[in-house]
Amino acid sequence: MTAKTGDTAKTRNLSFLLGFLLVALVLAGAVSYLADSNPDGLDHATLKGCEVVETAGGEQLQGSCIAQNAKDHQFAGSPLADYAVDGGENTTGLAGVIGVVVTVVVAGGFFWLLRRRPKA
Amino acid sequence: MTGSVAMHMSDGLLNPTTSLLFVGVAVVGLAVATAKARGDLDDRTAPLAGLVAAFLFATQMLNFPVLPGVSGHLLGGALAAILVGPWVGALCVSIVLVVQALVFADGGVTALGANVTNMALIGTATGFLVATALKRFATGKVGLVVVAFVAALVNTVVASLGFVLEFAIGGDPAFSLGAVTATVVGVHCLIGIGEGVITALTVGAVAAVRPDLVYLLRGTTRPLELREGTPA
Numbered sequence: 001m002t003a004k005t006g007d008t009a010k011t012r013n014l015s016f017l018l019g020f021l022l023v024a025l026v027l028a029g030a031v032s033y034l035a036d037s038n039p040d041g042l043d044h045a046t047l048k049g050c051e052v053v054e055t056a057g058g059e060q061l062q063g064s065c066i067a068q069n070a071k072d073h074q075f076a077g078s079p080l081a082d083y084a085v086d087g088g089e090n091t092t093g094l095a096g097v098i099g100v101v102v103t104v105v106v107a108g109g110f111f112w113l114l115r116r117r118p119k120a
Numbered sequence: 121m122t123g124s125v126a127m128h129m130s131d132g133l134l135n136p137t138t139s140l141l142f143v144g145v146a147v148v149g150l151a152v153a154t155a156k157a158r159g160d161l162d163d164r165t166a167p168l169a170g171l172v173a174a175f176l177f178a179t180q181m182l183n184f185p186v187l188p189g190v191s192g193h194l195l196g197g198a199l200a201a202i203l204v205g206p207w208v209g210a211l212c213v214s215i216v217l218v219v220q221a222l223v224f225a226d227g228g229v230t231a232l233g234a235n236v237t238n239m240a241l242i243g244t245a246t247g248f249l250v251a252t253a254l255k256r257f258a259t260g261k262v263g264l265v266v267v268a269f270v271a272a273l274v275n276t277v278v279a280s281l282g283f284v285l286e287f288a289i290g291g292d293p294a295f296s297l298g299a300v301t302a303t304v305v306g307v308h309c310l311i312g313i314g315e316g317v318i319t320a321l322t323v324g325a326v327a328a329v330r331p332d333l334v335y336l337l338r339g340t341t342r343p344l345e346l347r348e349g350t351p352a
Contacts, residue, residue: 013164016330020171028178036183036191040127041307042283044190048303049295066300069292070130073225081225083181095224096181102223103177107215108170111208114154115161 021104028096032083035092046070128217128235129283131228138290143233149241150214156207160335168333169204173212175322176200177219184314192311195239195279198247198272199319203326205335206248213240238282247275251336258336265324267336272319276312280304 039047050065061068075081080098085091131139161169176196183191196216200209214236220226227235251258251271258264284301291300327334 013167016333017167017171020168020175020326024171024175024178027175028181032178032181035181035193036185038183038185038189038191040183041186041190041192041280041311042129042304043127044187044307045300045303046133048299064294066133066287066292066295067130069132071132071228073130074229075222075225078223078225080223083224083226092181096178099177099181099219099224100174103216103219104170104174106219107173107212108167110211110215111157111161111166111169114158115163115166116158118163 128227129231135290146233146236186310197243198275201248210244243279246278268323269316269320273312273316280308
């Protein structure tokens with residue numbers, strides 16, 4: 001730890017952290033458009049036995065499956081629900097970038113407050 | 121549900137008593153993790169931990185195909201545990217789940233206890249225990265990457281067993297537990313392969329540039345010291 005002068009180590013740390021953040025932003029902001037939109041493993045299991053039918057009132061589940069017990073999300077109408085900005089088409093990337101920023105602020109802030117501080 | 125890019129348990133899949141029970145499990149687990157995490161957080165590791173959480177959020181958006189019509193996404197327990205340790209790691213995954221539930225309407229609010237229990241507590245603990253058990257093989261770049269793959273694969277499958285347990289306690293008894301178990305665990309064996317690949321790539325990349333920041337490598341005798349000029 002003391003092998004390097006404080007300044008060099010700090011710069012090295014900062015560039016690593018910024019690089020890590022950039023990767024997260026690119027994944028959420030751009031690569032997310034390539035994500036498979038099929039139901040995930042858990043959804044697949046809860047949808048087993050049902051068929052998803054498009055109706056005038058939206059999608060409905062026909063048959064008998066666990067997912068029929070699922071309730072609509074309390075925040076289904078919130079501005080970033082379902083990783084879209086105000087429900088807009090092709091806004092996944094922007095929603096993802098916002099999510100990365102929110103997460104790094106919440107988690108980074110929490111961990112920074114929680115950290116052990118050097119004794120003065 | 122159209123267009124959703126990640127999805128955790130919704131409300132209503134478990135009865136209210138069971139949901140509440142796992143809220144209790146999650147709260148106790150996170151209280152312990154918070155108390156223990158303090159010892160692993162300092163000026164150097166706290167910012168990294170924040171970024172690990174942000175990286176998990178980003179990576180959970182990237183559903184990959186596992187079967188025709190079925191996708192999977194990273195859960196992240198082993199990834200977080202290997203990079204920042206089990207206590208901080210469990211908190212990272214939990215913060216992601218809370219942000220997803222409250223901001224992105226992904227994962228029910230009353231199901232948050234069960235989702236945290238499965239992915240943050242069970243997943244991280246399993247990933248860490250497997251990685252620690254195999255730590256002596258994590259010498260050198262290849263060894264570490266293989267250990268990360270195996271730990272992540274196992275964490276995914278065991279985390280899915282958490283859902284099975286919750287469903288057995290408080291799911292709709294009209295559905296056969298055996299059939300649910302077979303589907304959930306079967307598909308998570310496949311998702312675990314994807315989780316293993318993503319975890320191995322990420323841990324390998326971090327270890328290549330900053331092995332000193334990888335929690336699992338702490339206390340090892342410089343197995344991944346960078347030697348400038350030496351070809352990989």
